[in-house]
Amino acid sequence: MTSGLPYSIGDVIRRGELHDRYGGGRRGGISSPADNPFVFIFTGEEGEKYGYKDEFKPDGKFVYTGAGQEGDMTFDRTTNTGRWNSDVRDHDENGDELHLFEKSLIEDAHVVYLGQYSCVDWHRETLPDKNGDERSAIRFRLEQVIGGSADEEPETVTEEELWEEAKESASDIPSHRTSTTTEYETSEAVREYALNWADGVCQGCEEEAPFTNRNGEPYLEAHHVHRLGDGGPDHPDFVIALCPNCHQRVHHGRRGKQFNRKLKQKLDDRRGSP
Ligand SMILES: [Zn+2]
Ligand SMILES: [Zn+2]
Incomplete structure (x- = not known):
């Protein structure tokens, strides 16, 4: 469909x-x-x-x-x-x-x-x-509703491919997967793109991630600058990696919206750069 x-x-x-x-x-x-x-x-x-x-x-x-x-x-x-x-x-x-x-x-x-x-x-x-x-x-x-066809997995992953994959998973979901799995993978690909781009540094305060996760990778959270909630499908161009403090600040802080606008500006600049 x-x-x-x-x-x-x-x-x-x-x-x-x-x-x-x-x-x-x-x-x-x-x-x-x-x-x-x-x-x-x-x-x-x-x-x-x-x-x-x-x-x-x-x-x-x-x-x-x-x-x-x-x-x-x-x-x-x-x-x-x-x-x-x-x-x-x-x-x-x-x-x-x-x-x-x-x-x-x-x-x-x-x-x-x-x-x-x-x-x-x-x-x-x-x-x-x-x-x-x-x-x-x-x-x-x-x-x-699940639609579209599955693409081959890329063998080496460049930033561009990560973006493509993230974008792809958001807009064109393979039909052979269950919706539950797809939902998870959709967010996962977009999340991965944002985290990869941040390279361990919070895009809000520009500090290193405060701790590492269980796999020893810097812990950052994915935030969608246009959205109130962070669940469900997302778009790689609007997702940014934040430390837990900055993430809470956007959603619950005084002037959180203003801070969020700064983050959006940062994403705009990122898209503008080669
Ligand atoms: Zn931060
Ligand atoms: Zn958020």
Whole structure:
């Protein structure tokens, strides 16, 4: 199964551009264009304000909270939010491809493409609504759709090849692997590229990694500059290696966003250099 969208996982796109091309509502977490066989899902910090979040689980599945800011969530097609939730639940039956995007941390009005997914199942959970009142929320379980063909493993690995491999694994996932394995390997290849490039030095504070891992290699963590979470599919151009301190600083520190912008600048410079 191949995706009908021209994007690769990790691409950063202006949300308006997506809707200019394919239609669909320009706001909100779920958008289903009337004239194109797509359902777009957007995840971001929205839910975190209310005390819950969409997230990648260790099995590689993504848990997404349905539409509806107040009261119980429904599949009632006479309301906008109910119709959107139905569009996600029934996308397969309706012949619609489901595509997942995450709001960019850095660029306003931009989103990061996370790939094509399918809705495996859904359940209800009691979660707070925007007023802090408990309500019945719909939680969808999404699984990445595997497509494309496997490439030969390169014999000697140059930095370029590491990048290719990382990019390849993010956008064109071999079909003979299980989704769980692929999920792991996707992150692994991108991680490896970032760590190789950093060569044992944190790209935030420019200090040597504070300790070595069990294999005796410098311990650094992979961080995606556009994304809130670090799980799931990634793009090598936006992933940077950080020491644990700097990594926590980006996500939890005061002025973390500003620090994150500096890291993005560093990645931009890296791409600009030969
Ligand atoms: Zn650091
Ligand atoms: Zn991170």
